[in-house]
Amino acid sequence: MHVYSHPACTRHDPGPGHAERPLRLVAVTEALREHFTALDWHEAPRASRGQLLRVHDDALLALVLDTPVDAPTALDPDTVLAPGSAEAALRAAGAGVAAVDAVMHGDTRRAFCAVRPPGHHATESAAMGFCLFNNIAVAAAHACDKHGLARVAVVDFDVHHGNGTQAIFDTDPRVMYLSSHQMPLYPDTGYANERGVGNIVNVPLPPGSGSEAFRKAWRDNLLPALESFRPQLLFVSAGFDAHKRDPLAQLELETDDYRWLTVELARIATRHAQGRIVSMLEGGYDLAALRECSVAHVAALLDSGG
Numbered sequence: 001m002h003v004y005s006h007p008a009c010t011r012h013d014p015g016p017g018h019a020e021r022p023l024r025l026v027a028v029t030e031a032l033r034e035h036f037t038a039l040d041w042h043e044a045p046r047a048s049r050g051q052l053l054r055v056h057d058d059a060l061l062a063l064v065l066d067t068p069v070d071a072p073t074a075l076d077p078d079t080v081l082a083p084g085s086a087e088a089a090l091r092a093a094g095a096g097v098a099a100v101d102a103v104m105h106g107d108t109r110r111a112f113c114a115v116r117p118p119g120h121h122a123t124e125s126a127a128m129g130f131c132l133f134n135n136i137a138v139a140a141a142h143a144c145d146k147h148g149l150a151r152v153a154v155v156d157f158d159v160h161h162g163n164g165t166q167a168i169f170d171t172d173p174r175v176m177y178l179s180s181h182q183m184p185l186y187p188d189t190g191y192a193n194e195r196g197v198g199n200i201v202n203v204p205l206p207p208g209s210g211s212e213a214f215r216k217a218w219r220d221n222l223l224p225a226l227e228s229f230r231p232q233l234l235f236v237s238a239g240f241d242a243h244k245r246d247p248l249a250q251l252e253l254e255t256d257d258y259r260w261l262t263v264e265l266a267r268i269a270t271r272h273a274q275g276r277i278v279s280m281l282e283g284g285y286d287l288a289a290l291r292e293c294s295v296a297h298v299a300a301l302l303d304s305g306g
């Protein structure tokens with residue numbers, strides 16, 4: 001199984017006290033190196049402008065990549081452009097592109113991208129919610145456009161709704177987007193009646209839902225929809241901020257819930273996608289929970305045939 005990361009991803013620094021801090025990625029990469037010897041580590045390449053332009057407009061590229069930044073600059077109340085941000089954003093998006101190429105060329109069936117900044121809130125034209133470029137959307141568009149896939153799915157179990165990913169693909173029947181998330185919570189999207197062209201499946205969950213309601217949502221609603229779509233490649237927006245230790249939300253999941261869901265996703269990938277899964281780190285703001293959950297997720301990817 002391939003893991004993509006890059007030291008530049010720790011050099012995007014939104015400033016003191018910001019939840020989306022460089023130590024998050026240090027925690028994830030250290031935990032993976034401590035727990036696994038079978039991982040095949042790769043330096044993430046930079047995404048090209050052409051790859052980014054499949055899902056973003058020129059103005060967002062200019063803002064993130066061409067703005068002279070001497071000191072951290074707030075793009076909105078949550079999202080900061082700092083001196084290391086452009087390089088981190090290019091590597092984070094490039095990780096997903098490289099992971100897609102690797103699974104499509106048959107070099108590996110599974111890939112995990114240990115990157116930041118996260119991506120799923122970034123829309124075609126706006127950086128928001130800690131996200132600069134929408135990494136998973138760049139990767140999914142690459143799978144469709146470069147590799148000619150007709151059906152790919154983005155599964156998003158981050159506690160926040162991936163409004164950016166949904167908006168980028170909600171008129172593109174090649175991409176199914178499926179999300180469980182806490183509601184009410186930022187960014188206040190992801191209602192069950194947001195269906196796109198039949199390719200969007202949202203299951204909002206109230207605060208305090210816990211493991212049972214989370215697993216029921218996936219078992220009864222999201223996994224059957226994913227199964228009937230028959231994705232040729234499965235993407236995972238792997239945010240671990242629904243964990244009970246997370247300070248930003250109250251969905252109260254256990255670490256084992258991430259193992260459970262990953263195994264279920266792997267079964268579907270095995271049936272329809274030749275086992276191909278590209279997973280990318282999104283949120284998760286308690287360092288101990290991040291370590292545990294990323295290890296549980298990667299272990300399940302490996303044990304289930306990665």
Ligand SMILES: [Zn+2]
Pocket residue numbers: 158159160239241282283284
């Ligand atoms: Zn999140």
